[in-house]
Amino acid sequence: MYTQALNDPANKAATVAEGEEEQNVRFMARIDADEKIEPNDWMPDSYRKTLIRQISQHANSEIIGMLPEGNWNTRAPTLRRKATLLAKIQDEGGHGLYLYSAAETLGISREEMEHQLITGKARYSSIFNYPTLSWADIGTIGWLVDGAAIMNQIPLCRCSFGPYARAMVRVCKEESFHQRQGYEILLALCNGSDEQKAMAQESINRWWWPSIMMFGPHDTDSTHSDQSMAWKIKRISNDDLRQKFIDATVPQAHFLGLEIPDPDMKFNQETGHWEFGKIDWDEFKQVLAGNGPCNRERLAARTKAFEDGKWVQEAALAHAKKQAARAANKEAA
Ligand code: FAQ
Numbered sequence: 001m002y003t004q005a006l007n008d009p010a011n012k013a014a015t016v017a018e019g020e021e022e023q024n025v026r027f028m029a030r031i032d033a034d035e036k037i038e039p040n041d042w043m044p045d046s047y048r049k050t051l052i053r054q055i056s057q058h059a060n061s062e063i064i065g066m067l068p069e070g071n072w073n074t075r076a077p078t079l080r081r082k083a084t085l086l087a088k089i090q091d092e093g094g095h096g097l098y099l100y101s102a103a104e105t106l107g108i109s110r111e112e113m114e115h116q117l118i119t120g121k122a123r124y125s126s127i128f129n130y131p132t133l134s135w136a137d138i139g140t141i142g143w144l145v146d147g148a149a150i151m152n153q154i155p156l157c158r159c160s161f162g163p164y165a166r167a168m169v170r171v172c173k174e175e176s177f178h179q180r181q182g183y184e185i186l187l188a189l190c191n192g193s194d195e196q197k198a199m200a201q202e203s204i205n206r207w208w209w210p211s212i213m214m215f216g217p218h219d220t221d222s223t224h225s226d227q228s229m230a231w232k233i234k235r236i237s238n239d240d241l242r243q244k245f246i247d248a249t250v251p252q253a254h255f256l257g258l259e260i261p262d263p264d265m266k267f268n269q270e271t272g273h274w275e276f277g278k279i280d281w282d283e284f285k286q287v288l289a290g291n292g293p294c295n296r297e298r299l300a301a302r303t304k305a306f307e308d309g310k311w312v313q314e315a316a317l318a319h320a321k322k323q324a325a326r327a328a329n330k331e332a333a
Helices: 009-017 020-032 045-064 064-069 079-104 109-119 136-156 162-188 194-213 225-230 236-254 281-291 295-308 310-332
Strands: 266-268 273-275
Touching: 045 064, 045 079, 045 109, 045 225, 045 295, 064 079, 064 136, 079 109, 079 162, 109 295, 136 162, 136 194, 136 236, 162 194, 162 236, 194 236, 194 281, 236 273, 281 295, 295 310
Parallel strands: none
Antiparallel strands: 266 273
């Protein structure tokens, strides 16, 4: 899906002769000129590490994010809903694979990322530690969770690291479809019976706050933002993205006839923004510390998938070994 651009040979020759300081100056000049950094270009170690952290966390989120929706595969209300849900979940799996591939270009293996995920060393988005208790949750995930993901990912299409930026272009197109399918599920529920509308409202009540936590801590508490913005990995800050998401989403809730569960939410005529109440950062911290409602269940599911899939890895390795031995024998003969 994403292809590697060829490095500019002149660029490479120049960096070989330079010391680290000059290389860094040159690197920052390329960032400032909005050039894309490609996998075998020189880059500071900390830039590489930051990208591996963010891209692998992002990939983990896509893969773990399949689980809450997968919970409704067998209970979707119609064949059409089931087919759409299956397609969406498969898309998320695909996003995980593009992202793991993008991270691999930075020198980490897929196995290591998988190991970091199941041993709890790498994160995944807090949002996927909440349960899907009703069918309305499938609509809400599409609308709010994919909606928040797109808001965050559109600027990542302009990220300074080429493979990540290119992967995001396709991911964002697919997330737009996901957002619309979720909204359409809620539209059907909100135009249905009183019970269906109540189910939609109850779902928004549970998912609203965790969705706005997805954007991460306030800018003042964000550890990585300043450096990531300077490197143009992040192009818009956590708080600015959160505000953009809220401004876009509140009118959509009103169109559905649903209440946002925030008594402090009000429109500021002067700024043109929706002002919102205090976010419960203790809840966010608890979820990040592994104590959310579904953290253990999610990691247990991934660990089981890893263990169950081991025989495939072993068979593929044995096959590759056999092929290599055959090729070597042929060459020797
Ligand atoms: N959850 O200094 P910052 C999706 C951590 S994809 C967990 O601000 P940063 C598609 C952060 O890692 C959703 N941890 O960090 C889908 C750091 O801890 P560390 C995923 C979080 O990286 C839909 C610490 O807090 N999207 O939903 C969270 O500059 C439906 C301090 O934070 C991405 O990953 C959180 N929400 O900014 C799939 C997008 N927020 O690592 C299935 C790419 C913060 O030092 C179904 N990632 N932390 O231990 C990003 O844009 C950034 O990494 C942020 C965080 C904005 C998430």
